[in-house]
């Protein structure tokens with residue numbers, strides 16, 4: 488059996504897109520899926536990440552599996568159509584398929600809903616016996632212990648900044664309205680045994696590790712166990728956590744002692760009413776400056792992420808947010824436009840108010856406006872987001888932030904230069920068939936097909952797996 492595993496990308500993230508190699512780390516989805524292929528099937532596995540290489544449309548494979556996030560759904564469906572026309576069997580899975588399985592089902596011979604650990608091998612065995620089913624759904628009793636480590640050799644390591652990427656947990660305990668995690672996988676995080684993570688790090692002889700976990704401290708007891716186990720490795724690591732880490736000083740100290748040198752945190756908004764309305768009350772904008780100080784005191788740098796377009800954002804929010812990011816010296820500020828991923832509470836709320844302007848999933852990438860904002864026009868929101876990026880990454884403002892950075896200066900400078908490039912070229916990607924004011928009817932008619940198959944109810948930082 489010949490299997491091809493593909494991670495399609497939207498225009499922004501394709502090999503020809505805006506991100507450079509320096510900003511990419513190896514995503515774990517394809518290595519994880521490849522490792523789960525049962526040995527006794529004698530299958531050959533080819534993996535293609537469209538972020539780093541072109542997809543061969545004539546690829547020699549019997550079965551093609553694609554991992555789909557909402558922004559890549561149209562690309563995945565287009566590829567699926569071509570592959571199926573050529574007689575290949577297509578399987579779709581991933582966050583978008585889990586959120587809106589009925590949207591994906593017509594485009595595939597089979598779909599996997601939920602995590603793949605149990606269902607992907609089951610699907611492959613069924614396929615090998617000519618008994619492929621239309622849908623495989625993760626069982627509620629899934630336990631992540633005892634599965635093979637991701638096979639990172641299936642992707643070309645040299646094409647990435649690093650392949651020392653690890654995943655200890657999945658899911659989150661919180662319920663932020665805009666987040667795909669609670670909608671797709673519920674609020675009970677799964678964890679891998681700590682010794683399996685430590686073994687993986689040791690085997691790779693990693694000196695620096697990236698944890699892609701969406702919230703590494705979702706289970707505090709587990710986080711403590713993991714951080715303690717990391718100390719003897721004497722590595723430096725980077726990951727994601729909520730601002731709550733800075734309210735648990737012993738855990739923060741333990742993270743620092745275990746080698747934490749950088750965290751991504753969703754600060755989301757400088758307006759408390761936005762945070763309250765989106766079920767993220769545990770973020771306190773008046774404490775953001777103190778939070779950065781606490782991290783910097785422990786040599787931990789911060790990638791602080793903000794979202795624009797929540798209902799209490801007014802026209803001044805862009806400049807206020809960007810100025811705050813510079814004033815409090817966030818090492819690497821990031822800004823995004825609120826994206827109402829299908830299936831989330833945010834999507835339901837906006838849809839019930841008839842404020843969804845487009846169901847063209849390709850525009851659901853954090854950089855396009857797909858809904859009617861409450862207090863401004865879609866254009867104002869799009870331009871305001873750009874304005875914030877440009878302000879935070881002006882030379883002068885980079886220099887002001889670098890004066891206080893917790894990261895080694897060359898690292899901070901390199902990452903800031905990468906983001907400056909992004910900030911000043913973002914507009915180049917606003918031409919992918921969208922001009923919300925003029926094209927809305929076209930986008931709407933294009934989306935009707937999708938909305939018919941989507942259930943009435945529906946993604947990671949960076950280019951992780953989402």
Ligand code: SF4
Nearest residue numbers: 659661662663666701
């Ligand atoms: S946004 Fe972060 S804290 Fe909120 S539910 Fe998602 S992963 Fe958890």
